[in-house]
Amino acid sequence: MGSQSYYRDQDDDAHRALASYWVEPLNQLEGEEQVQVFLDAVEQLEASELGLLLESLPVSERRALWPHLPHEARVDVLVAMRVEARDTLLSVLEPAQMDQLLDDLDAESLIELADNLSEELVDQALARMDSQQRTWYRESQEYDEEQIGRYVDHDVVVLPPNARVAAALRMLRRYQSAFTDRAYVVNRKGVWLGEVTLHALLQAEPDTPVRHCLDDEVVPIPADTPVLEAADRIEHADMSMLPVTDEGGRLLGRMTVRLGMEIVREHYEGQLMASAGLDEEADLFLPVWRSAKRRALWLGINLLTALLAAWTIGLFEQTLSQVVALAVLMPIVASMGGIAGSQTLTLIIRGLALGQVTPGNALALCRKEIGVAVLNGIVWAAVIGAVTVLWFGSQALGGVIAGAIVINILVAALAGVVVPMVLDKLEIDPALSGSVILTTVTDVVGFFTFLGLGTAFLLG
Amino acid sequence: MGSQSYYRDQDDDAHRALASYWVEPLNQLEGEEQVQVFLDAVEQLEASELGLLLESLPVSERRALWPHLPHEARVDVLVAMRVEARDTLLSVLEPAQMDQLLDDLDAESLIELADNLSEELVDQALARMDSQQRTWYRESQEYDEEQIGRYVDHDVVVLPPNARVAAALRMLRRYQSAFTDRAYVVNRKGVWLGEVTLHALLQAEPDTPVRHCLDDEVVPIPADTPVLEAADRIEHADMSMLPVTDEGGRLLGRMTVRLGMEIVREHYEGQLMASAGLDEEADLFLPVWRSAKRRALWLGINLLTALLAAWTIGLFEQTLSQVVALAVLMPIVASMGGIAGSQTLTLIIRGLALGQVTPGNALALCRKEIGVAVLNGIVWAAVIGAVTVLWFGSQALGGVIAGAIVINILVAALAGVVVPMVLDKLEIDPALSGSVILTTVTDVVGFFTFLGLGTAFLLG
Structure with a gap:
């Protein structure tokens, strides 16, 4: 300064x-x-x-x-x-x-x-x-950690329906918290009846009972609503706060848009971290020893899938010893499938999170993604086939890799739609395991079709 | 019903x-x-x-x-x-x-x-x-698309400092929009002076000038602030709205917590989509033709990196033709490096987004991540070495793969810290290209060390 x-x-x-x-x-x-x-x-x-x-x-x-x-x-x-x-x-x-x-x-x-x-x-x-x-x-x-009822706050003015406007204003005036521009009205049993806004109160006569200024269009959030759905509700309702009620309709408290923001942030952070087998609650400076232990599981799971891929390659040792070029090129087939599949997977995972992808449009999405895969499969098969012919001087090898690329990209697109939808149905977060399953499929299918086609068309 | x-x-x-x-x-x-x-x-x-x-x-x-x-x-x-x-x-x-x-x-x-x-x-x-x-x-x-000034809204009551409390209340009463529980006070030139809350107005005498109820502790958001930083500000301030001012201190409008929520959601969605080379604005049902064209670029970039990996393998054709087991096992080395590296990468990317990772603690983070890599490198090298000895009956091959795994996991950890920090310095979003660069490094280093060590210790 x-x-x-x-x-x-x-x-x-x-x-x-x-x-x-x-x-x-x-x-x-x-x-x-x-x-x-x-x-x-x-x-x-x-x-x-x-x-x-x-x-x-x-x-x-x-x-x-x-x-x-x-x-x-x-x-x-x-x-x-x-x-x-x-x-x-x-x-x-x-x-x-x-x-x-x-x-x-x-x-x-x-x-x-x-x-x-x-x-x-x-x-x-x-x-x-x-x-x-x-x-x-x-x-x-x-309520459990995934339900909004666990996180309601109680920083809210609650009034009986017969309270007078003047008294309500007095109570709201005394309140000095974020987002308190409305009060909730409940009956004697605590059942939610509606809300009154500060605006409505300021426009009413002081001795009117608040039940006459009630806005009963606000739909409370049931306390067992998943947190992410509750965050969607409050974002789309464009309200600073919404009431949360139990299954008997009793007012438990409120959810604020600030909490919604935290939920959204934590959800996406959790997804990003989960995609690398990490925990959203992980400490950047977790001690080396504990950090290594934590990450070992994910490496172990990945090792199993890598061993599966290696085993697939091992089936063709005989072929590889005769046509070494197959060993040189095989990562390309696996990797193109992996990338194409993860594009579809990511689109579907986002759609599921937004509620845009449902069983109702799964078929239309499959059709579209397969269309995309056919186009890109053919284009990239041609490119890679041509590169191969130039590199190794073998048209047969070019044909084999082109065929394997088309098949693997098609399988990848199908897996990209089906895997997350099935995981979602099983209530497993597709952001966590979707990508491991998908790349296992594209690795195994990629190696198998490429080396299989190679065995069929290139040997002696 | x-x-x-x-x-x-x-x-x-x-x-x-x-x-x-x-x-x-x-x-x-x-x-x-x-x-x-x-x-x-x-x-x-x-x-x-x-x-x-x-x-x-x-x-x-x-x-x-x-x-x-x-x-x-x-x-x-x-x-x-x-x-x-x-x-x-x-x-x-x-x-x-x-x-x-x-x-x-x-x-x-x-x-x-x-x-x-x-x-x-x-x-x-x-x-x-x-x-x-x-x-x-x-x-x-x-302001550009990444600056908050582009998105301010004007749904706000603005008062001169001499306005009376009674008049301010009348104006606020007439307003019926989300989050309007405060008014902004500006001088004759439109420069922001402070805010008055509805609560403060309700507690003051009707003919007091509003400048006496001013809360001048609120720090306005400069209009050229990056949107994500502005969203952080509003979340941490726990306010329903914050004023946005230009570089002359003039009030441009307000930012609401609702907008902050949208920004956070779009940011993370954008990152998730970018990690697969997709655009946040992409249409789930974009026509096949355009969708294929859009995704082709990412597949093309990936093809280049895959070709680089294949070229690395090609350097060792001679070795591979003599020891086919190397071809079978090489994807394991590349993949373990890729996974370990992406764990570090993800942690650093999140840290950068939160503002937790800065040049100030980069060294401490490097030390920690290398520590984790040494531990996990040794553990998994031992496991994979043992599996290899059992599978192929060759202790030398087991030693070669163990050595390659340790080296690749170490390189992966270093790349996982350095790549995103350098990209961030260059103002390239590490969520978009970090993962491609990282896996290119781990593929090339993995294939090169494994086949290189194999050539040195397994031939003749």
Whole structure:
């Protein structure tokens, strides 16, 4: 600040509000200086950015800086962090610090942190809450991690239908939270009747009962709705918040568009990570040993599929020893199939996520994707056939590779449509295993058709 | 409805509000019946869901149903659709219909649709707007597609600092849009001074000037901020809307959390699609011919990398003809490297997107990833070496493949950190080309070390 113009400062301010601004200085400094910069960062950042920042530091730095984080910010920062990164801090907390932390937990933060805490600690935290918070926590546990009921928040004004407009306005005025421009109306049993907006209240006479200003067009989200569907609902409804009700129609709380944004982000991050056999909650700086162990499973699964491909090749050892060019060219066949298939797969996975792909249009999609495969298969078979003839001077070899390419790209397109749809039907996330299954198919089919055609047409 | 219980109906209602509910019936019906179901869907769905629904139908059905969509919904539905899918409708619109459409465009919808319209049509639409809308359109064009200034909305109450609280409340009351629980205060030159919330207004005396209720802690988003960074800002600020200002500090409009949600979704969808060489705006039902053409480029790039791998293998034809087992096993070496590398790559790409990975911690990350690679390299080298000895009965071959695996997994880890960071530095999206570059490295290095070691230790 200081000598520079106002607008440069404003720009700088915007950057200082982001975690990434602080990563480099914190990594370069040590000791007292580092602590000082960290305290600056704490001043500038919201809890969610502070969580990101701590995740961006190696575990030792994280642990060294943690005690300098003000007590009142700790719960929010921990909630904002990924499960594994959070654990690097919680697992070394001294008893007194843990004690303080348990004191600060409410229902919502406990729901987030429960995965990191022993059952005993969860019970201790519950024992310290008031009965309202305890009830909210218990209600949330009725739903699993994939259902919106687990994550409702209770930061909402609830009114009986006979409350007067003036009283409703008084209550809303006292509320100072994000997105509170409406109140929910429930009957004596807690069943949701409708909502009243601040706008409607401001236009009504003070002594009107709120039931006369009710907007009953809002459809509540059932608490057992999958989180991603709930996020879709709130995005498409263009509302800042929607009520969530249990199966008896009782109001449990609200879902905000902010939560929807988090859900969407975590979903897609989860898909990107899953496509490499990783966990969305993974810590960037997970210790080497645990990180290696975690990733080993995916490498093991891949080894099995690679062995299957090798075994397929092994069937043709005899042929390979006579026509070495087949060994040189065979990765091309497998890889073209893999790429063409993954294009179809990706399109279908996205369509499934958006709700665009259903059994109702599967056939039309198959037809289209096979059409694309026929066209691209023929074009690339011709190109690769020609390259082969030029390279190895054998027309027969060119014909064999061209035939194998056409077949493999066709099979890849079919697998690209069928594999994710079947996985989805079986309620297995196609983003996780779709690509492994697909490339196994295209490897095995690619090697088998190429070497098989080679055996049939090129030997003696 | 009817005989079933209330709560089943509510559930059904929730589903009817989603596009996917309607895909199957619309695909199965024809003629008059189909139109009837479509009209039901129009009644139940928001514009954004209707857009999704039209995208889920083959092009011919889309075009057949389009004329049954009420005129007043058309612009919003088109805006909600992806560029390519939208084009399947706009490109066959009759002149009279296009004329009507141009009449209905405001600045915001024209910004969205401009990509699909000829320059002439854009000019016609501009000519029909009032001068305020025209100014807003022109302002948005000062920023490119990746900057938030392009997408600000103007649905916001703007007040001078001397406006009285009573007048401000009157204006806010008249406004009935999503997320309008605050007004923005600007000086005579339009420079942003701060915001006043409805809550603050309700607590102040009616004749106080609004400048006394100003919250000046809100930091506006500069209009040239990248959209994804702006979405981060609004998510972490936990606000329903944030002001967007130009470089002179003038208020351009606002960004809502809803827009942030769209940006995040489109970003991740774009990444998923890009990883298969596809475009986020791609139409699920793009005609076969155009779809094949579009995907051919990616297949061509892949072919070049596959040819490079084949050429590497070709260097060792002599060796392969003597030790066929090398041909059988070589895909395993390449594939283990590819998988290990893509795990590192994915972690780094996510870290870059979150702002967690910066030059400041690159070294620490490299160290960690190499540690993981050493561990997993040794473990899997031992496993694969043992399998090879059992399969082919050759200890030397087992040693050769084990050595190649260790080297390739190490190189893969290094490439997994370095490739995305260099691409990011060059402002190339690592999600698009990172994986192609990485697997080219692991294929070439894998084949070269395995066959090279084989040539050195297994011949003669």
